[in-house]
Amino acid sequence: MTINIVQIGTSKGIRIPSNVLKDLEISNRVDFEVRDREIILKPIPRKPRAGWAEAAKAAHKPEGLVLPENLDTESKDFTWEW
Numbered sequence: 001m002t003i004n005i006v007q008i009g010t011s012k013g014i015r016i017p018s019n020v021l022k023d024l025e026i027s028n029r030v031d032f033e034v035r036d037r038e039i040i041l042k043p044i045p046r047k048p049r050a051g052w053a054e055a056a057k058a059a060h061k062p063e064g065l066v067l068p069e070n071l072d073t074e075s076k077d078f079t080w081e082w
Contacts, residue, residue, distance in 0.1 A: 016041075 005012050021027075024043045031042040 003014050003016075005014060016026075025046070026043045029044050031044055033040040033042070
């Protein structure tokens with residue numbers, strides 16, 4: 001496939017067809033490498049649930065709510081309160 005290099009502000013770039021981006025599951029970023037006078041673009045694999053732990057920690061907790069650090073629900077002494 002041959003594509004044209006286009007002016008983008010003071011830089012130059014290429015346009016990657018949307019069907020290629022979709023097939024490779026590329027949304028916003030790629031891994032860029034120059035090797036042996038070749039430009040290599042690789043999809044960055046998506047990591048399911050990436051950042052969820054940090055988001056959960058940063059989520060708003062109602063005032064006064066205290067969450068236990070290590071809640072052992074497998075213990076015989078544990079009972080759920082509804």
